[in-house]
Amino acid sequence: MIELTTDRLYCRQIQSTDWPFFLSLYEHTDIMRYVSDTRSHADIHDAFDSRLPLWSPGSPHWLCLMVFDRATQQPLGVTGYIHREDDCAEVGFLFIPQAHGKGIGYESLRAVCDYAFHDGGIRRMIATVTAGNHASKRLLEKTGFVxxxxxxxxxxLNGQWQNDWLFGLLRHEYR
Incomplete structure (x- = not known):
């Protein structure tokens, strides 16, 4: 099982006991504003179940990591990536509003990139963000994504067509 730690965070692969927190993220309209329209409970559960199998580099499903505050053990969000090619992966993240603006996203994304580039065999990380999601754009750019x-x-999304911003980060560019 993949486990990552930083100064303030502990990240581990999602487990069945994380369902209530996962559901609360996916039902939170502010969190999902740029991600998805309202989804049924069953659709959210299918997405959750697809992330539960044990993950290793090259797995066809998301590496979904629960992000916890190390001091309080409070869950703060989820992050991870999915292989799009053997050496290319797409990163994603969702955090509770209480974690916004505190560097939690940056710290966890750095941990994911460190793992992907050094242990996961990834050469290129990509991210897709709905245009207008400036917080995610700033987070990706701060981490080194272009x-x-x-x-x-x-x-x-939200009853209309949205543009997507595309970001990339190459292993040799990552600092």
């Missing part, structure tokens, strides 16, 4: 483009009307 905006590589924008896909126009690429994603149906």
């Amino acid at each position: 905006q590589e483009g924008e896909l126009r009307e690429a994603f149906w």
Whole structure:
């Protein structure tokens, strides 16, 4: 099982006991504003179940890590990545509002990138962000990701077509 630690955070692969927290993230309208329209309980549970199998580099499903405050053991969010090619992976993250603006996303994303580039065999990390999600854009850029483009009307969300911002980070660029 993958476990990552930082000064303030402990990250471990998601477990069945994490279902209530996962559900609360995916039902929170502010958290999901740029991610997904309202989903049924069953659809959220399917997404959760797909992340439960033991993960190792090259697995076809998401490495989904629960992010905890090391001092309080409070869950703060989820992060992780999924292979898109053998050496290319897409990163993702969701955090509770109480964790926003405190460097939690940055610290956890750095841990994920450290693992992916040094132990996971990843050469290139990518991220797709719905245009307008400036907080995620700032987080990715602070971590070293470069905006590589924008896909126009690429994603149906909130009853209309949305543009997607595309980001990339190469192992040799990562600091």
